[in-house]
Structure formats: structure tokens, C-alpha cells
Amino acid sequence: METLSVACEACPVRNKAICAALSGPELSGLRQIRRHQFIPAGQTLVWEGDDAFVVASVTAGVLKLTKSLGDGKEQIVGLAFPADFVGRPFHDKTMSTVTALTDTEVCVFRREDFDNFAREHPELEHKLLERTLAELERAREWMTRLGRKTASEKVSSFVLDISERLSAETCHGSTVLDRFELPFGRQQVADILGLTIETVSRQMTSLKRQGLIGLSGRRTIQILNREGLAKAAES
Amino acid sequence: METLSVACEACPVRNKAICAALSGPELSGLRQIRRHQFIPAGQTLVWEGDDAFVVASVTAGVLKLTKSLGDGKEQIVGLAFPADFVGRPFHDKTMSTVTALTDTEVCVFRREDFDNFAREHPELEHKLLERTLAELERAREWMTRLGRKTASEKVSSFVLDISERLSAETCHGSTVLDRFELPFGRQQVADILGLTIETVSRQMTSLKRQGLIGLSGRRTIQILNREGLAKAAES
DNA sequence: GCGAAACATTGACCTCAATCAATTTTGACC
């Protein structure tokens, strides 16, 4: 629970996160209720079902949002990259667990403080609304993937999707990276796609054999034929 | 495209929809840009991929939000009941098709008009934000169902879920109905759960044989053992 | 570098749900 003291002005997501809605005096109001915090990989920020004490804005790293079923199985229901917002304001229960996949830095707020502040700053709420609408859209896209795609289609579309999100993150402008490192292992890919680790592995190998992707090490993927991969992701 | 002229004051969802945030003069401002519209069952309000010209608040009936895959298959990614909001404000593309399942009445706004009005009425945006956050939560719940549940678990949890939403709709307060009529046929249940129509049918029959539910006619379901059904929905 | 543990891949087999193919039921209309 190390608290860092980074100035908002120097924040890597200053212009993308919801706080971009604020300037000058308003920003320092927000700063007074936030706590900049480092979360090491693997550590959990909030637990499913707990009272929702905090919300947060991600400034570095990647987190996963999960829901667990009765048995041991879990489903990843969302990923949070830098500038994304996690937690549910204006509501007292957290319905998913938030865990750092990589070493992560977040701007944490007591939920109550955040709620009060947000109610007084419509511009902030507006940013949050836009972000939430976008996230809802993404969740629905994800639903079609889970509901109607084959294992091979799931893995193909996942590789494309994650390449885009990682590229956006690393701020290479609109350039989409063709070679990147996954911020998670096979089991987590499986939990994202609603598959088993073995099936993910088999499909990855299959895409590699088809010459669509290259694999090196555990977590590095190279897209060799983006168009072909897009085709594999749809039909 | 029949335009009805119902006063907001008499609106059945006056106190639940986003317009509950407004009163008096503000409400009449909103009324000037809305169009109350009847949509017969089966008709589509907006098409996936189209420019998003309209957003709407549902006042009666049920709509589905769908996404279609490359082949004929479609996935239902959301349902909209009275007081729910459909469409994506502040964004110029609609990413899912909205279709009436039953005869429906909606309060339609030109998206641009709505956007402008909302920006000037933080209370309205706040209501919309809360609603969107709730919908996101629901979508994520739905994702776990799609990703990690067996056919039998899917159907059981679906029956429970829909009984709750229909009960809320019919305004029996907190009473959850044990006998209700589905607003859709088997194919649509299949599209919600990411299954085939045959599998849905078999699972329904199975739940009936286990004495958990009763079926009469095509669309009427009676929950005979809610607790047992909840158990079937989880393990 | 070496060894161990965690992670990933591969193979053999099995199961659940999809597919293909008839019936049967339902409800709308005459």
C-alpha cells in the first residue's frame, strides 16, 4: 500500500483519463481526495461482493475484472488499461474483483469522496458517462464473442483486439503494433474467452502453423498476417 | 411511425426513467425535443452500423439489442424494458440493432438534440450515468453466463433473471412473479444464451421434468421451486 | 549455469451441445 506523490500535471494519462475534464482549481480539489497508489502484479484492489469503498483511475499497468462462479472457475469480464476507470460510483456494492495483472499504478478515491466531488462537477460526470458508455459497448462486443464464436474465432479476434488496446496504451498514436507482449498468461486468456487453457494453446499453435501469427517466449505474439487473422476471427 | 401525444406527467415511467431527474420547466424543455412513438412487435428502431440519429427511452413493451455475426447467427446483447434507455449518446455510430419484441412505446429524441439538452442538464446526465453503470454491470453478469455456464445452468439462470425483470416491470413492487409470460420465443432465448433452439427446448423440458418449472402454452413459465432453480443455475 | 517449479504444449479420449431430421403442438383464421 505504498502511496506515491506524483503531480497530476505530470500524470501520463492527464489528457485521457476522466480528470482531463478538469483544470486548475477544480483539479486540485480532486487531488485532495485522491491517493496515488502502486499495486504489484497479482495483488487485488477490491473483492467481488465487498462493500465498494473505493473507485480508481488507472495510470499505468493493466488490471482484470473478474467474476467467479460457484465452483473454482472464473470469467474475466473486463480489462482496465491506463486512463480507464474501475469501480462503480454511486453504488455500494462491488460486483467484480479487480486484480493487477502487471505492476500497476492507480489514482484511488474513497467512493464517497468521489461521489460527492463528481456530483459537483458535471464535466467530470460527463467524461465518466462517455467512458462508461464506451465500456458498455465493449462489453457487448465481448458478449458476442463469448456467445457465438468458435474457439478459433475467439482466439483470432482476441489477438486482434488486444493488439489494438496495447497499441493505444503505448501511445504510438494510431500505429497498431504487430509485435507485442501479452500482459497475461494462457490461463487468463482462457478466462477471457470462456475456454480452457488447453484449447487456447491448441488454437494459438494452429494460428502459428497457418502463418497468421508468430509466437516467441510465453507471452510475445507477432501478427504476421493481420488481414488473414481478421478473416479467421469472423467466418 | 405513429406519433402519440402523451403528457409526460401521465407517463407510466415518469418516476423511473431518466427524465425523473427533471421537473417543471426543465421537463417541458425535454418534451419539446421528444417524440412519443409506437413501435409494433418485430419492427426495428435502429440498425447496427448505421449513423446514430436517435436515442430513446422505453415507456412500454420490450426491445432487444442484437449484434449479428458474419454468418446468419445473431447474439442478443441486451434487453430494454420500460424506463430503460436505448442508443448511445455523444457518439455517432450505433453498434447494435434495436428491435421491438412486443408492441412497444418509446420516447424518441434526435441524438443531437438529446446530447445538447443533456449537456445543459447535469441531473439528467447523472441519471443516465447511473443507469449506464447498472447496465454495464448487467452486461458483465451476462458475460459470465455466456462464458462459463453449461446449457442447463444458462437456462435456469435465465428463467430466474427474466422473472425478476418482468416483475419489476409490471410494478408489483418488490413481489417477484412466479408465473409469467415470456416476451419472446425459443429462438430468442437461444440468441440470449448463446445456444441453439433445440438445446433450449431440451433444457426447458428437463427443468419441467425435475419439477422446477411448469410450462403451458408456448410462452408461459411458472416457477415451481425457486430455490431449486437457483441451485441449478449455479453448480 | 543449474535445478526446480510454474507454465505451456501435445496427445488420447470423452462429453455436452450442435446438427440433421422427423414429428408434434400451438394458436390464428376460416
Next chain:
DNA sequence: GGTCAAAATTGATTGAGGTCAATGTTTCGC
């Protein structure tokens, strides 16, 4: 009530992906 088309059910079979088990690879601590 009888007729018909649409919808739902039921049955037989297939196949994609899960499960179980063994092997291979990477990474990390020493």
C-alpha cells in the same frame, strides 16, 4: 370444430471443445 403454417419438441448422430495425463519449455532463485 377443422385447417394450416409456424413454432416447439424429440430423436439420432456428429463434432468441437473439455478432461485427464504426459511431456516439454521458460523463468527464477541460488
